[in-house]
Amino acid sequence: MSTAAAALPPDAELVLGLRGGVQSTFTLLLDAWSPGMLRTARAYVASTEAAEDVVQETWLAVIRGIDGFAGRSSLRTWVYRILVNIAKTHGVKDSRTLAWSALTGDDDAGSTVDPSRFQGPDEPYPGHWRRFPDAWPSPESEVMWREARGMIDAVLADLPHRQRVVITLRDVEGYTSDEVCSILDITAGNQRILLHRARAVVRRRLEEYFSTSGAGVR
Amino acid sequence: MNCNEFVELVTAHLEGTLDDATERRVVEHLAECDGCARYLDQIRHTVHTLADLPAESISGQARDRLLDAFRDFHR
Numbered sequence: 589m590s591t592a593a594a595a596l597p598p599d600a601e602l603v604l605g606l607r608g609g610v611q612s613t614f615t616l617l618l619d620a621w622s623p624g625m626l627r628t629a630r631a632y633v634a635s636t637e638a639a640e641d642v643v644q645e646t647w648l649a650v651i652r653g654i655d656g657f658a659g660r661s662s663l664r665t666w667v668y669r670i671l672v673n674i675a676k677t678h679g680v681k682d683s684r685t686l687a688w689s690a691l692t693g694d695d696d697a698g699s700t701v702d703p704s705r706f707q708g709p710d711e712p713y714p715g716h717w718r719r720f721p722d723a724w725p726s727p728e729s730e731v732m733w734r735e736a737r738g739m740i741d742a743v744l745a746d747l748p749h750r751q752r753v754v755i756t757l758r759d760v761e762g763y764t765s766d767e768v769c770s771i772l773d774i775t776a777g778n779q780r781i782l783l784h785r786a787r788a789v790v791r792r793r794l795e796e797y798f799s800t801s802g803a804g805v806r
Numbered sequence: 807m808n809c810n811e812f813v814e815l816v817t818a819h820l821e822g823t824l825d826d827a828t829e830r831r832v833v834e835h836l837a838e839c840d841g842c843a844r845y846l847d848q849i850r851h852t853v854h855t856l857a858d859l860p861a862e863s864i865s866g867q868a869r870d871r872l873l874d875a876f877r878d879f880h881r
Binding site for chain 1: 808809810811813814816817818821823839840841842844845848849851852853855856857858859860861862863864865868869871872873875876877879880
């Protein structure tokens with residue numbers, strides 16, 4: 589994941605290696621980036637197998653197209669832009685891909701926290717918590733957190749498509765806001781709205797999980 | 807600031823994109839509301855948990871095919 593990327597040589601060196609057919613450079617990138625690419629592709633297509641096809645096609649396009657890399661973005665961003673384009677083509681076949689130009693009702697409407705969690709106009713403190721969110725298990729409760737992590741893939745899979753793509757790139761893969769905007773061709777504002785909604789959903793699902801498993805400490 | 811307004815500003819707060827006046831109101835609210843401090847903390851935990859997900863990669867077969875493709879292309 590992002591920790592692996594930190595150890596890579598600078599882009600100039602990587603690009604030289606790819607253009608010159610240096611096997612160790614290609615192996616290094618293939619191993620460092622394929623896991624994140626697979627997870628990102630999975631947000632566009634219907635199965636892990638289809639996502640693996642997208643990743644393979646992307647690397648083939650990189651092998652053949654590296655001479656066209658002009659250095660206007662980072663190498664990683666350039667590779668991911670290819671990935672997203674290929675994933676969209678496959679996603680259309682899976683009829684799962686939506687237009688990115690505008691946010692849908694799913695993505696920008698309504699509050700991210702159930703309004704009934706807050707006091708109404710006739711209560712003493714309108715707009716304030718009726719009851720604070722329950723505390724979560726401490727990070728030392730390793731079993732609880734491991735189980736919680738185990739369900740997150742399913743939570744991500746349930747998110748609206750664009751929210752899933754953005755939270756995967758930002759929070760799972762550790763890309764910056766600028767990189768994500770550049771990979772997906774969206775504005776910083778839209779990116780933030782999608783991230784905000786996605787994080788709120790994941791938080792709520794963790795909250796539900798901890799409260800039903802009796803782990804919440806009030 | 808009300809709590810239901812605060813919860814919609816947490817991401818912009820964490821991203822550092824709020825204007826100065828709103829950022830000040832967010833910080834002031836945090837200082838006096840334990841419920842919202844906890845909410846923000848849980849959002850942070852959520853982000854950390856996402857960063858910690860186990861990575862899966864492509865199959866060994868696919869990896870080998872790609873290594874061959876690179877070698878063949880430069881032959």
